[in-house]
Amino acid sequence: MTRAAELVPYDEALARYEPVIGLETHVELGTRTKMFCGCPTTFGLEPNSAVCPVCLGLPGSLPVTNRAAIEYTIRIGLALNCSIATWCRFARKNYFYPDMPKDFQISQYDEPLCTDGYLDVVVEGHTFRIGIERVHLEEDTGKSLHVGGATGRIHGADYSLVDYNRAGIPLVEVVTKPVTGTGALAPVVARTYVTELRDVLRSLGVSDVRMEEGSLRCDVNTSIAPPGAAEFGTRTETKNVNSLRSIERAVRFEIERQAAVLGAGQRILLETRHFHEDNSTTTAGRSKEEAQDYRYFPEPDLAPLAPDPAWVEEIRASLPELPAARRARLQTEWELSELDMTALSNAGALDLVAATVAAGSSPADARKWWLGELARRANESGIELSDLAITPAQVARVSALVQAGTLNDKLARQVLDGVLEGEGEPDAVVEARGLAVVSDDSALTAAVDAAIAGNPDAAAKIRDGKLAAAGALVGDVMKATRGRADANRARELILERLT
Numbered sequence: 001m002t003r004a005a006e007l008v009p010y011d012e013a014l015a016r017y018e019p020v021i022g023l024e025t026h027v028e029l030g031t032r033t034k035m036f037c038g039c040p041t042t043f044g045l046e047p048n049s050a051v052c053p054v055c056l057g058l059p060g061s062l063p064v065t066n067r068a069a070i071e072y073t074i075r076i077g078l079a080l081n082c083s084i085a086t087w088c089r090f091a092r093k094n095y096f097y098p099d100m101p102k103d104f105q106i107s108q109y110d111e112p113l114c115t116d117g118y119l120d121v122v123v124e125g126h127t128f129r130i131g132i133e134r135v136h137l138e139e140d141t142g143k144s145l146h147v148g149g150a151t152g153r154i155h156g157a158d159y160s161l162v163d164y165n166r167a168g169i170p171l172v173e174v175v176t177k178p179v180t181g182t183g184a185l186a187p188v189v190a191r192t193y194v195t196e197l198r199d200v201l202r203s204l205g206v207s208d209v210r211m212e213e214g215s216l217r218c219d220v221n222t223s224i225a226p227p228g229a230a231e232f233g234t235r236t237e238t239k240n241v242n243s244l245r246s247i248e249r250a251v252r253f254e255i256e257r258q259a260a261v262l263g264a265g266q267r268i269l270l271e272t273r274h275f276h277e278d279n280s281t282t283t284a285g286r287s288k289e290e291a292q293d294y295r296y297f298p299e300p301d302l303a304p305l306a307p308d309p310a311w312v313e314e315i316r317a318s319l320p321e322l323p324a325a326r327r328a329r330l331q332t333e334w335e336l337s338e339l340d341m342t343a344l345s346n347a348g349a350l351d352l353v354a355a356t357v358a359a360g361s362s363p364a365d366a367r368k369w370w371l372g373e374l375a376r377r378a379n380e381s382g383i384e385l386s387d388l389a390i391t392p393a394q395v396a397r398v399s400a401l402v403q404a405g406t407l408n409d410k411l412a413r414q415v416l417d418g419v420l421e422g423e424g425e426p427d428a429v430v431e432a433r434g435l436a437v438v439s440d441d442s443a444l445t446a447a448v449d450a451a452i453a454g455n456p457d458a459a460a461k462i463r464d465g466k467l468a469a470a471g472a473l474v475g476d477v478m479k480a481t482r483g484r485a486d487a488n489r490a491r492e493l494i495l496e497r498l499t
């Protein structure tokens with residue numbers, strides 16, 4: 001039931017069923033050292049070079065809790081409006097995969113550090129309050145690499161390698177409550193929630209939240225049921241969806257697939273599914289019909305956690321301005337509509353525009369360059385705006401040169417070209433390429449005279465009082481100066497001579 005021909009078209013699926021989504025987001029914390037030992041957490045080290053007896057689970061080694069990881073988790077909980085436990089314990093989750101050398105993972109089970117919060121997200125003008133069930137802390141597992149198979153999965157592989165550098169890195173899991181009432185917006189709400197959560201985490205400075213490096217990973221639960229049904233439908237859990245765009249596509253695909261399964265009189269299986277980036281489909285993974293027994297029990301090697309309420313209040317007082325509050329403030333300061341602000345956020349331009357304004361540009365000009373010319377170039381190159389080889393300070397300088405009349409918009413675009421091509425600062429590009437506007441009369445006279453001589457018909461019309469004809473002459477002056485003439489001054493000179 002995964003081929004496109006067997007799906008129910010999205011609108012039709014939504015006419016018959018209400019979707020319910022849930023998101024489990026794993027965040028690797030950006031602490032300097034691991035959760036229970038002193039090994040570094042640096043990404044991309046030589047495999048199995050950041051390991052020690054504790055994270056390898058060697059006999060006789062004992063874990064010690066990383067205080068920074070506890071503080072980061074409390075920061076996240078507070079930012080998500082959660083209650084912080086005054087006492088809780090880590091649990092031992094027993095399982096037998098080679099990616100965890102101890103054969104268990106230290107996690108939180110029935111006593112999470114943070115519970116019962118929410119995060120508001122705005123989609124198409126509607127605010128959806130996403131309930132947060134829990135925020136808990138655990139250690140990440142190692143990474144298996146299956147070599148020789150076509151898909152990178154264990155099936156068909158010749159052999160497997162394992163890297164324990166990641167084993168023991170502090171990992172926070174943020175679990176939502178079931179999200180209902182989103183209707184057709186369910187896929188976009190899922191994507192917007194993870195985007196907002198990522199921005200909150202980034203503003204808190206607790207993680208580098210890089211989806212492509214796996215420091216932010218998302219499992220997406222989806223179910224559907226007829227409108228007014230007393231119970232939710234059976235959910236599927238799509239694992240490790242690794243981009244924001246894929247989150248939206250995974251939910252959409254599952255809605256279409258599940259509608260087809262139910263429409264054919266079959267039942268949805270409780271299972272994990274894998275998302276395929278190449279064709280935006282999911283395929284069945286592990287069945288969850290029989291609950292796995294992890295034999296959780298309180299971790300005997302660690303003391304319970306009892307965060308001092310005074311410490312929690314200290315952390316609360318130190319929280320930065322969160323993204324939603326910042327957007328609201330900037331929207332007022334920049335005098336933008338809700339729609340403009342959303343466009344800015346969605347384009348990933350908010351921080352860039354803010355930095356450009358901080359470097360002296362007006363908000364309107366900063367927006368114009370980033371959302372116009374620069375967005376077009378990023379699009380053409382298939383990269384993010386923030387990956388363009390230009391800084392907000394450089395954009396602010398170009399904007400200032402336009403304000404001062406040194407550049408017009410057309411010349412400014414050539415200056416941006418030069419900066420993007422690595423020719424240096426805007427002023428150096430203006431100098432090297434000879435791009436400054438020519439407004440000096442003596443420099444313009446020759447071009448103005450030539451334009452009049454070359455357009456006798458237009459010149460005659462102007463003499464008859466048809467001043468609109470001056471446009472053609474100004475155009476010739478611009479051509480002759482390769483776009484550098486001050487168009488207003490050129491027009492004045494033309495009219496002075498002919499009227």
Ligand SMILES: [Zn+2]
Binds near residue numbers: 034051168
């Ligand atoms: Zn270690």
